[in-house]
Amino acid sequence: MKVVDFHCDVLCKLLIDENLTFQGSMAGSLDVTYERLKAAGTILQTFAIYIPQSINGRLEPILESVDRFHQLVLSCKDMMWVRTAEELDSCIQDGKIGALLSLEGVEGLQGQMSLLRIMHQLGIRAAGLTWNHANWAADGAMEPRGGGLTAKGRLFVEECDKLDILLDVSHLSERAFWEVAELSQRPVLASHSNARAICNHPRNLTDAQIAKLIAKDGLIGVTFVPWFVSDAEVVVIDDLLRHIEHICELGGESHIMLGSDFDGIDKYIKGLTHPGELLALQEAMLKRYSASQAEQFMSGNALRFLRKMLPAR
Numbered sequence: 202m203k204v205v206d207f208h209c210d211v212l213c214k215l216l217i218d219e220n221l222t223f224q225g226s227m228a229g230s231l232d233v234t235y236e237r238l239k240a241a242g243t244i245l246q247t248f249a250i251y252i253p254q255s256i257n258g259r260l261e262p263i264l265e266s267v268d269r270f271h272q273l274v275l276s277c278k279d280m281m282w283v284r285t286a287e288e289l290d291s292c293i294q295d296g297k298i299g300a301l302l303s304l305e306g307v308e309g310l311q312g313q314m315s316l317l318r319i320m321h322q323l324g325i326r327a328a329g330l331t332w333n334h335a336n337w338a339a340d341g342a343m344e345p346r347g348g349g350l351t352a353k354g355r356l357f358v359e360e361c362d363k364l365d366i367l368l369d370v371s372h373l374s375e376r377a378f379w380e381v382a383e384l385s386q387r388p389v390l391a392s393h394s395n396a397r398a399i400c401n402h403p404r405n406l407t408d409a410q411i412a413k414l415i416a417k418d419g420l421i422g423v424t425f426v427p428w429f430v431s432d433a434e435v436v437v438i439d440d441l442l443r444h445i446e447h448i449c450e451l452g453g454e455s456h457i458m459l460g461s462d463f464d465g466i467d468k469y470i471k472g473l474t475h476p477g478e479l480l481a482l483q484e485a486m487l488k489r490y491s492a493s494q495a496e497q498f499m500s501g502n503a504l505r506f507l508r509k510m511l512p513a514r
Contacts, residue, residue, distance in 0.1 A: 202483050202496055205245040205503040206476065207422040207458055208303070208371075208393040209233045210465035213251045215269040216262065223273040232463035232475045235277045238298050241476040244500060245283060245292070245299035245507075247327065247392065248274065251465070252309060254332075260316060263309045267302070267323050274300055284324050287514040289507055301507075303327035303369065303392065312337045312353045314360050321364045326511060327392070328361060329369035330354060330377070333404075339377040342403045349376035350384070358384045365512050370394075370414075371404070371422075371460070378410055388417045388510060393424035393460030395444040402429050408451060415453045420506050422460020423448070423498075427468050436470045438485045445498060446489070454494065458503040 211233040215221050224235040238246055250266040275282055281297035283289050292299040302324050310316040320328075330350075331341035338354035340347060350358065358381055361368050368389045370378045382389060391414060397405035406414070406421065414421055423444050427436040430444065448457055463475060472481050479499075486495040 202242065202492075203500045204241050204243040204476070204479055205458060205500040206243065206461050206463075207247045207390070207420070207503060208249055208424070208460040208465075209246060209463045210249055210251050210305075211463070212248050212266045212269055212274075213253065214464055215273055216266050217253065224277045234475075235274075235280065235298075237475050237477040239279065241479045243298050243476060245289070245301060245503070246476075247301045247303050249303045249305040249392075249465075250325075251305040251332065257306070258308045258311075260309045260311070263304070263320075264323075270300070270302060282324065284326060284512070285514050286508045286511045289504070289511065293504075301326055303329070303367075305329045305369075305372070306332040306336065307338050307357065308336045314356060317357065317360055317366075318364065321366060325366065327367035327369050327390070329372050329392070330357060330381070331372050331374075333372055339381075340374040341372050341377075342374055344374055347374045347376055349374065349380045355380075355384060362386050365510070367510060370410075375407070375410070379413075382410075382413050382417060385417075388419040388506070389414065390420040390422070390506070391460075392422045393426070393462045394421065395423055395426075395429045395441075396447045399444050399447050400429055400431055405429055411448060411451050411453060415451065415456050418456075418506075420456055420458050420502060421448060421453060422458045425461045425463070425470050425473055426466050427470055430470060438470060438473055438482055441470060441473075441482070442485060442489060445486075455497065455502055455505075457498045458506075459499065 281292045283299040330338040333341040333343035371391045431440040
């Protein structure tokens with residue numbers, strides 16, 4: 202069964218440690234590697250550009266991350282850059298592993314829409330306005346004041362719509378989530394968030410938020426971050442399936458995808474520590490769902506969405 206994963210942070214690790222490699226990497230250094238994507242049957246991996254707080258706020262680290270993407274990821278034999286629906290289909294037909302670029306937090310764009318347009322020219326196809334805190338565009342999910350979009354944040358949303366850049370609401374405050382959902386004229390996605398009704402964490406989505414994403418024909422990437430999955434000391438795959446089941450109960454069967462957050466975490470769901478172990482998740486799904494449903498969750502829903510939402514060519 203093929204795999205689409207809409208969020209990993211491997212580019213951040215490659216940015217801060219110049220000794221790391223994506224192919225042939227040392228054991229224990231990265232969760233997501235070229236070899237593990239091949240072993241998992243991955244047909245598309247989204248690579249987030251996340252800049253650590255210590256060096257955030259400037260454009261240069263974003264550009265350096267794009268360079269790492271080209272030099273270390275796209276240089277692998279069977280990796281293929283995906284920016285359009287046509288490239289996505291070509292990637293699948295040729296048996297390649299698609300690589301899509303997203304931006305997690307827009308601090309480095311410094312409120313300039315011209316820099317957003319340049320990001321689009323550099324291949325960015327999805328963007329989350331914040332990480333957990335506040336910036337020039339919006340408040341994040343962990344910002345105590347819980348504010349919404351700024352004036353420039355509203356301009357950012359409108360410009361993303363014009364550019365066909367997917368808007369990612371995973372790290373937004375609740376108020377900012379609702380403002381993005383109402384302002385954007387296109388479906389939006391939560392690349393790596395779970396259901397707050399199952400695990401009460403501020404980064405997870407309320408039932409009302411899930412319903413809104415479904416109503417907008419968006420996507421929800423269930424994430425493997427253990428503390429977003431369960432409060433248990435040891436988190437297992439069945440705990441993750443409870444989130445999938447809850448979203449399905451809300452009418453979201455066609456709106457579920459994977460958003461692992463591999464390389465953005467240092468603790469893991471038992472038996473789900475890197476892409477090479479995704480077969481265990483697939484097998485657990487097949488005990489509860491039909492093969493067709495499991496295929497939707499593993500890749501089908503994401504592919505349908507991207508074929509519709511990416512620029513045609």
